[in-house]
Amino acid sequence: xxxxxxxxxxxxxxxxxxxxxxxxxxxxxxxxxxxxxxxxxxxxxxxxxxxxxxxxxxxxxxxxxxxxxxxxxxxxxxxxxxxxxxxxxxxxxxxxxxxxxxxxxxxxxxxxxxxxxxxxxxxxxxxxxxxxxxxxxxxxxxxxxxxxxxxxxxxxxxxxxxxxxxxxxxxxxxxxxxxxxxxxxxxxxxxxx
Numbered sequence: 001x002x003x004x005x006x007x008x009x010x011x012x013x014x015x016x017x018x019x020x021x022x023x024x025x026x027x028x029x030x031x032x033x034x035x036x037x038x039x040x041x042x043x044x045x046x047x048x049x050x051x052x053x054x055x056x057x058x059x060x061x062x063x064x065x066x067x068x069x070x071x072x073x074x075x076x077x078x079x080x081x082x083x084x085x086x087x088x089x090x091x092x093x094x095x096x097x098x099x100x101x102x103x104x105x106x107x108x109x110x111x112x113x114x115x116x117x118x119x120x121x122x123x124x125x126x127x128x129x130x131x132x133x134x135x136x137x138x139x140x141x142x143x144x145x146x147x148x149x150x151x152x153x154x155x156x157x158x159x160x161x162x163x164x165x166x167x168x169x170x171x172x173x174x175x176x177x178x179x180x181x182x183x184x185x186x187x188x189x190x191x192x193x
Contacts, residue, residue: 026050026124026132033138036112043097044137045106046122050129056080057127060098060105064090066118075120076107089115112141 027049036042044062060078075090077083082096090109098105105124109116122135 026126026129028122028124028133028135030122030135030137032136033140035140035142038112038114038141038143040112041108041110042112042139043106043108044120044122044139045104046098046124046135046137047104047106048124048126048132048135049103050124050126050132052126052129054100054103055127057125058100059125061121061123062094062107063121063123064116064118065121066115075109078105109139112139114141116141 029047029049031045034042034044046060046062058079060076062075062077064073064075066073073088073090074085076085076094076096078096078098084094085091093110095108095110097108105122117140118138120137120139122137124132
């Protein structure tokens with residue numbers, strides 16, 4: 001009988017351990033899509049949560065997948081300190097903008113180009129949490145910012161306000177001139193009498 005209870009306990013424990021291991025994974029959070037203007041700099045935000053305290057072995061890997069689905073390219077690596085890529089399209093164009101104590105592993109891409117359109121991935125491992133989600137940010141580099149409906153509304157309200165001020169000013173000036181002209185006529189009529 002004892003053999004069966006031990007076998008049952010081992011079986012139950014064997015089923016539950018993988019579930020506990022997955023529950024201890026690192027969770028990574030990113031904005032899903034970012035639009036930036038050609039030639040500007042853009043911060044790609046990536047934060048994480050871990051069930052384990054931040055360890056000395058914490059590592060961060062940023063990669064890039066171009067829109068044409070050519071091969072992945074390394075963008076940035078962090079292990080105790082930031083490491084920029086020694087070559088490639090992001091050499092000398094990416095800087096660390098994170099704060100490990102605040103669970104922030106963000107980077108800044110400088111001088112964006114249309115060839116930077118694609119998906120950036122952010123992966124964090126924090127021993128013993130070596131498994132987890134990979135954050136993705138889709139970057140779209142545009143030539144100029146497109147106006148949204150809110151911009152058009154703001155321009156329309158601003159223009160209407162300026163027009164209203166001009167109309168009120170013209171009406172006030174016209175009334176003052178009429179009063180002056182009427183006052184002069186009255187003075188001329190009084191002097192003639």
